[in-house]
Amino acid sequence: MSMSQGTPAPQWNPDQDETLVCCAIRQETHDVKTFIFQAEQPRRFHYQPGQFMTFSLTIGGEEIHRCYTLSSTPTRPDRVSITVKRIGDGPVSSWLHENLRPGASLKALGPMGDFFCEARAGGKYLYLSAGSGITPLMSMTRSHHDLASGADIAFVHSARSPADLIFRDELDLMAKSAPGLKVTAICETDSEAEVWAGHKGRIDLALLEAIAPDFREREVYICGPAPYMAAVKTMLENAGYDMARYHSESFDFGELSAASEPEASTSTEGFSVEFKLTRRTITIAPDKFILAAAKAEGMRLPSSCTKGMCGTCKCRLVSGTVDMTPAGGIRQREIDQGMILICCAKPTSDLVIER
Numbered sequence: 001m002s003m004s005q006g007t008p009a010p011q012w013n014p015d016q017d018e019t020l021v022c023c024a025i026r027q028e029t030h031d032v033k034t035f036i037f038q039a040e041q042p043r044r045f046h047y048q049p050g051q052f053m054t055f056s057l058t059i060g061g062e063e064i065h066r067c068y069t070l071s072s073t074p075t076r077p078d079r080v081s082i083t084v085k086r087i088g089d090g091p092v093s094s095w096l097h098e099n100l101r102p103g104a105s106l107k108a109l110g111p112m113g114d115f116f117c118e119a120r121a122g123g124k125y126l127y128l129s130a131g132s133g134i135t136p137l138m139s140m141t142r143s144h145h146d147l148a149s150g151a152d153i154a155f156v157h158s159a160r161s162p163a164d165l166i167f168r169d170e171l172d173l174m175a176k177s178a179p180g181l182k183v184t185a186i187c188e189t190d191s192e193a194e195v196w197a198g199h200k201g202r203i204d205l206a207l208l209e210a211i212a213p214d215f216r217e218r219e220v221y222i223c224g225p226a227p228y229m230a231a232v233k234t235m236l237e238n239a240g241y242d243m244a245r246y247h248s249e250s251f252d253f254g255e256l257s258a259a260s261e262p263e264a265s266t267s268t269e270g271f272s273v274e275f276k277l278t279r280r281t282i283t284i285a286p287d288k289f290i291l292a293a294a295k296a297e298g299m300r301l302p303s304s305c306t307k308g309m310c311g312t313c314k315c316r317l318v319s320g321t322v323d324m325t326p327a328g329g330i331r332q333r334e335i336d337q338g339m340i341l342i343c344c345a346k347p348t349s350d351l352v353i354e355r
């Protein structure tokens with residue numbers, strides 16, 4: 001698989017390349033693993049630190065799509081990695097933890113996404129994360145460290161206990177050698193093996209003032225569970241922070257899209273849309289997106305970003321025509337093969353969809 005010395009591998013092309021081969025797995029904490037991949041053919045990956053890929057897996061005969069942020073840094077372009085927290089009975093995170101082995105391959109789309117930061121010399125940043133939301137901020141920090149960017153970064157990570165601190169040693173090591181990087185961990189409780197000697201509890205204004213008194217001058221990048229993000233957002237707003245400089249990523253697109261989705265009312269006039277596998281036929285007005293209309297009818301269909309970005313809602317169009325405005329979540333050759341993203345497609349005729 002290695003190229004002869006001096007010949008750079010071609011760049012990973014998301015329109016053509018799709019197969020990643022797992023080359024190593026690292027246990028980060030008791031419920032978090034990092035999976036490192038190389039492309040099936042020699043490729044170099046080009047992306048922004050903070051972007052994600054959408055992985056397609058076939059589990060129990062069903063194709064499932066999930067997005068994972070690249071925790072790796074684009075400054076080391078021969079490999080990409082994802083860092084996955086096992087979520088109870090969650091089908092994909094459990095499958096990856098239990099079944100993915102070095103040598104196995106997965107299909108992936110991307111990298112993509114608009115949550116990224118290229119730290120600049122002279123720039124001042126506040127990275128805030130909780131739990132597995134650390135992954136995009138880790139990619140940004142690794143990139144900053146490799147490039148000796150000269151930026152001033154205050155990285156404040158919250159975890160349940162010391163046993164849940166992801167990338168703890170590597171962050172400490174980077175902070176030792178990068179003068180502009182200050183890393184602070186906050187733990188809610190002790191763990192069985194360790195009494196936490198650092199900041200304890202949850203992030204609040206007093207703690208943030210103590211860690212980064214100049215936080216109002218910093219550009220904020222934040223990722224974590226929805227309640228954490230909501231609490232921090234309110235805290236920053238109340239503290240007079242300029243929210244134009246606030247950048248966030250949610251691992252649950254559903255929550256964001258539910259808030260931003262236009263209300264899709266059920267329709268009696270429009271095109272007949274048959275979902276072949278679900279055995280349901282509904283009527284969708286020509287100005288409505290198929291996914292939103294189906295949800296309004298009570299159907300549960302796989303989706304994530306609802307903006308044509310992630311590819312989660314991809315289905316085969318058996319017959320009919322649509323007006324589609326994708327944003328990177330589908331390849332041209334997939335469109336040519338009759339695939340559509342139902343979150344950003346409106347019917348222009350009666351349809352039969354394989355879903």
Ligand SMILES: Cc1cc2nc3c(=O)[nH]c(=O)nc-3n(C[C@H](O)[C@H](O)[C@H](O)COP(=O)(O)OP(=O)(O)OC[C@H]3O[C@@H](n4cnc5c(N)ncnc54)[C@H](O)[C@@H]3O)c2cc1C
Nearest residue numbers: 052066067068069083084085090091092093094132135251
């Ligand atoms: C842009 C993007 C980037 C992501 N990056 C990562 C990443 O770097 N690492 C990672 O572990 N996951 C990441 N996720 C979440 C990931 O896509 C899956 O949702 C997750 O692995 C659970 O999948 P599942 O099939 O096991 O369970 P599901 O059936 O999909 O989820 C079970 C439940 O857990 C919730 N949930 C999903 N993710 C989390 C989480 N991290 N912590 C707590 N609850 C969660 C879901 O909302 C759902 O209610 C990302 C999601 C998005 C949209």
Ligand code: FES
Nearest residue numbers: 304305306311343
């Ligand atoms: S839900 Fe993300 S592309 Fe449709």
